[in-house]
Amino acid sequence: DIQMTQSPSSLSASVGDRVTITCRASQSISSYLNWYQQKPGKAPKFLIYAASSLQRGVPSRFSGSGSGTDFTLTISSLQPEDFATYYCQQSHSIPLTFGQGTKVEIK
């Protein structure tokens, strides 16, 4: 199975800050990497696929990059509604696997 490791596990940031979350795969997954946002008590929301393609309706302050084993999710200017937990997920092969999550908290 492909292991996905996110860093940091949590971070504190202020509105307007630039935030970067890293996701590393245990083997090359090409660009088969997706990102999700989850708020407490809610289902995950799909944000980005193929490492860098933004889902329709997702604000442009979200962006993704990377290929192979190293990927990043960047929020260019953090907004109040962005405080949540973010998960990466590989779709290179079954079983699908998720990172452990990165909780973005208010400073």
Added chain:
Amino acid sequence: EEQLVESGGGLIQPGGSLRLSCAASGFTVSGNFMNWVRQAPGKGLEWVSVIYSGGSTYYADSVKGRFTISRDNSKNTVFLQMNSLRAEDTAVYYCARGYDYIWGNHYYLDYWGQGILVTVSS
């Protein structure tokens, strides 16, 4: 509008069985990769199972041999039959549509249900 609604969760004793349902609207389950993903209390997301549009099914090792995914195309519904339940199966179970955006069964989970809680406890 695409929507998924799960049902069938609840409290069940260890060793018991439960069947979850996921009713879809706005698209056909037969034309998509339908998944179950779970989240234990306070923990991260864990993929459980998928049924491909062609009917092939796959499972996480943690549930293989105990859980079975299926679908009823006439009801546009996906099921997860869960047998021999254990305490560690306690979680919110989400049904999610997988959209295969590129050849090779690579897909993302674009629509999710609200989740249903399964508690395995005596």
